Amino acid sequence: MKKLLCFLFVSLSLLVNAATDGERAVISLNGTWQFDQTINSFPPKKFTRTIPVPGLVHLATPKIEEYDKFFKREESVEAKEQHNLYNIDYTPRYSWYRKTVFIPAELEGKNGIITIKKSQYVTQVYINGMDMGTSMSCYTPIEFPISRAIKFGSENEILIKVGDRVWLPSEAAGGTDKEKEHYLPGIWDDVELSFTGNVRVNRLLALPSVKNRNITIKAQIRNFKPAQIFYGDAMSDSINLSISIAEKLSGKIVANKEIRVNTKRDNLSEAVIDIPMDEFTNWSVDNPFLYKAKVTLTSNGDISDEISKQFGMRDFTRKGKFFYLNDEKIILRGTNITLQRFFEDPDCSNLVWDREWVRKLLVDYPKQLNWNMMRICVGIVPDFWYDIADENGLLFQNEWLYWQNHGWDDQIRKEYTDWVWTDGCHPSIAIWDAINENWDDYIGNTLIPELKKMDNTRVWDSGYMTAEQMQNDEMDEPHPYQGVISWIQPGANRNVYPLGNLDFKPESLVEIQQSGSAQLVNEYGWIWLWRNGIPSKLTVETFEYYLGENSTPTQNWEFQAYWMQLETEWLRSEPALAGVLAFSYLTNNYGYTGDWFEGNIKELRPTETLAWLQHAFAPAATFINLTDERYMHIVEPHVPGSTLLFNLTGINNFTMPINGTVKVKFLNEHGETAINQNFQVKLESFQRTDFPVSINLPKEAGGYVLVAEFTSENGQPVISRRFIKVGQADKYNYYKLNTELK
CATH class of the missing domain: 2.60.120.260 (Galactose-binding domain-like)
Known part of the structure; x- marks a missing residue:
């Protein structure tokens, strides 16, 4: 005691x-x-x-x-x-x-x-x-x-x-999510009391410009002194505002500046200061170097308030159809987190506020999976999540909970403006996402242009609004879901999506190719499972069609992993796309969709889907361009011993050409190599390169796994696979090729 x-x-x-x-x-x-x-x-x-x-x-x-x-x-x-x-x-x-x-x-x-x-x-x-x-x-x-x-x-x-x-006022800028059934209330981020002198830094923005070699500090200052009561009383006060910029880890001061600011009494005033940065280290995915901006307010020689914010020197811009990080083209690869849905997960518990668990979710697995971005979908996250992303080089598309139309214009402006003020220092936030799968003329054509003036260091997304609805359409978010059984007309050919065919060009992909804005596919993969391996509410018909009734969790997980690998290969082979984000990495179990973990989410045990996505999301890879023959209906088997002609599609997200070796082989149902072939390839930077392959098929009828294993110089093998039927057989058995995350 x-x-x-x-x-x-x-x-x-x-x-x-x-x-x-x-x-x-x-x-x-x-x-x-x-x-x-x-x-x-x-x-x-x-x-x-x-x-x-x-x-x-x-x-x-x-x-x-x-x-x-x-x-x-x-x-x-x-x-x-x-x-x-x-x-x-x-x-x-x-x-x-x-x-x-x-x-x-x-x-x-x-x-x-x-x-x-x-x-x-x-x-x-x-x-x-x-x-x-x-x-x-x-x-x-x-x-x-x-x-x-x-x-x-x-x-x-x-x-x-x-x-x-249900009591939230009509004017509140909070959308509804038709795939949520329970909205849990509560205080879900930090709470504190703070005490200052008569002037206080209410909000602080540190907006970097690598191109201009400076940092713009915007400070919103609260003056607590009483407003004018009698004629002749003071209406404002002049204060000193000093800023020092230091490296976060070393504490070395690299820049500073001081100005005089006039602040209105009992009100908010804004100060804007540009500070040259003569020497600095860029913040990037591979080197998330951070600085701290310390702002001190002095009134009559006494310190009234002092706060610090971390930030990174980085430019995230859009040029034509692509994004650039520090003037270097970057192809976005990653996934989605729907935290507000996860809140209604029976296993959610306190995990959202467990820093060790969040770090494993945001850092450990994504680095293995070759991801550089996540979309925080239909609702944002606690503040420390952004800090972890800042410190570990993860980019965010940060989306407000605005799916179905909700809120009055004035209140939307108020809350969105404060959103930018509050979260705008985080270098991890690269894209402000105002709307999900919807349209709103006020947000797209009035509010976003206003907020772009406030923060010009990021790109804005406005749901399904395109250049036809917006004056300045920086990017679009196409959601080219394929194989959705409930969307197919009765009696139609159910193979409307040739899984594995990288040349498949539905209308959604044609629109992507024709658009002049950056195209970020941030949803795809209508193949969700709950963490016990049974279909989600939206995918019961999907699994019944492809696997039949009463498929087992093991069969479902294996099919999902294969589907997600092949659909990811299809999208990543499209050179017009600025990025591909799979849906979804974390969500509510027992919900309409699902994620790629099994058992209790506390343990973060990945299913084989995540293990195969690490190959499909490799920055440099070769993908087999063939339609699947195991799960797709109405597919005839190949003649034993005949010649199979197909293309290997090479992609390369690096800024330099990549050389490597491809091993092509057939594995029979026992995992034995029936046929193999090796050759050298060169993958040009940011291009799709097709390599024709001719290979003799096995002479014995059965089910085979066609494997293409690409290994770059000093790199790890990247595997693409397709299930192939050869000859007439009573039953086609396939070897289960395993891969895993560490």
Whole structure:
């Protein structure tokens, strides 16, 4: 107990010293809070539960009422295409958080702010019984001044009320997701109290320009002094704003500048400063070098506030149909994360806030899988996720939860603007994604041009809006899903998608080729499974058609891995594409789609789909250009001993030509090599190169695996495969070729 008191005394002393010097003093409110729920808007008479912050209401102990209605572990699946938000199977409740915190007397006279980085849905804050304010923002920080309610030198009660999704006001900039059935409320990012002098850095943007060799600092400054009451009273104050730029790891200062800024009282003012960067290291996927910008506000010689933000010197631009990182062409390769859907996963628990688990998800596997980008789809993520991506060279397409049309223009402008202010320092965020699979004239033609002026260091995506709907269409997000059985007309030839044929050109691919904007395929792969190996709600018919009824999880996983490999090869062989992002890496189990893990997601056990995607996403590879003959219907077998003619399609995402060796072989059902052939290839940079291959087929009838193994100089083998039928056989058995992630 003495050690605890000593620790608290030292901690409070440090806090008091910071406050005495005039710098920002911060008290973290993360940790355990008292918690309970009510049906009406009055607080509970007593709190019977606890809950971690950050977290959502499913983490309360004991469990919330009707917990089992939010989390259902289905043993079987029923085909379903969408869900109506208002078809609820639970009782909407208010969620109440309570915490007491000691605030030192030394902070009296300072201006206090409570910051809740993210809370959903409709959040109201009380301190010592006084109402501090209400906010409908769900994905950007909620902040209220609190000094008038604080009891300095004593304990203070903080009470936070959070509403249910069905009560979110019509004007709120929060879309609906027709593939979600439960929207969990709660405080899902950091919470803190902070104290400053009379002027405070409210928001800070560090916008780099590698091309111009400078950094633009934009500071939004809050002046707490009272507004003018009598004629002749001061309306503004002049302050010093100084900035120092330092390398994050070494602390070496590389640039600094100081200016004088006029700030309007009881209001927000903006300052913009350009700082030359004579020497610097670029931030890139391979070298995520970071800097810190420290901003200090001084009023009458005293420090009023001081904060730091990390950033990277990088340019992400669009030229024609392609993206460029630091003026070097980059082909985007990766996947999607749908975090808001994952929140309703029975195994979600506290994993979203477990830094070790998140690092494995965002760093360890993606590096093996040759991914350089992820799309944060239909909803953004906690702030530290972006920090991890910054530090490890992962790019993000950062998408707001805006799928179905929702929100009023003024509120959308308010929340989207704060979104850019809040997350705009992260070098990992390369693309702001305003809409998913939809259109909105205001967002596309009014708001995005405004926000481009605010942040010109990134590309904007606006869902399905193209150059026909937008004045400045930087990029499009085609979703060329193939093989969707429910979309095929009854009686039609069901082989509408020749899986494995790299020359297949449906209308969606023709539109990609004809567009003048960058084309980023950020969804494909209508072949989802739950983590127990059974089809998702959207893919029951798909698996029944290709595998028959009652297929086993093993059969489903094997088919999914093959399908995803071949469809990825098809898309990556299209030279008009600026990037390919598979759907989906993390989502809700027991949902409409699925991800590529098995068992409890806590363990992050990859299925064979991820193991094969590491080959399909290799930066340099050769792919077999042949239609599958195992799963595609109406395919005749080859004559034994005949000659098979096909092309190997080579791709190369590197900036220089790649030389290597290709081994082509047939494996019989026992894994024995029946036929093999080796030759040298040269893959030109950013081009598709087709190599004709002539090879004699085995003379024995049966099922074979045609394998093309490309190995570059000093590289690892990259495998492409196709199942081939030779001759007439009662049953075609195929060898299972294995590959795995470490």
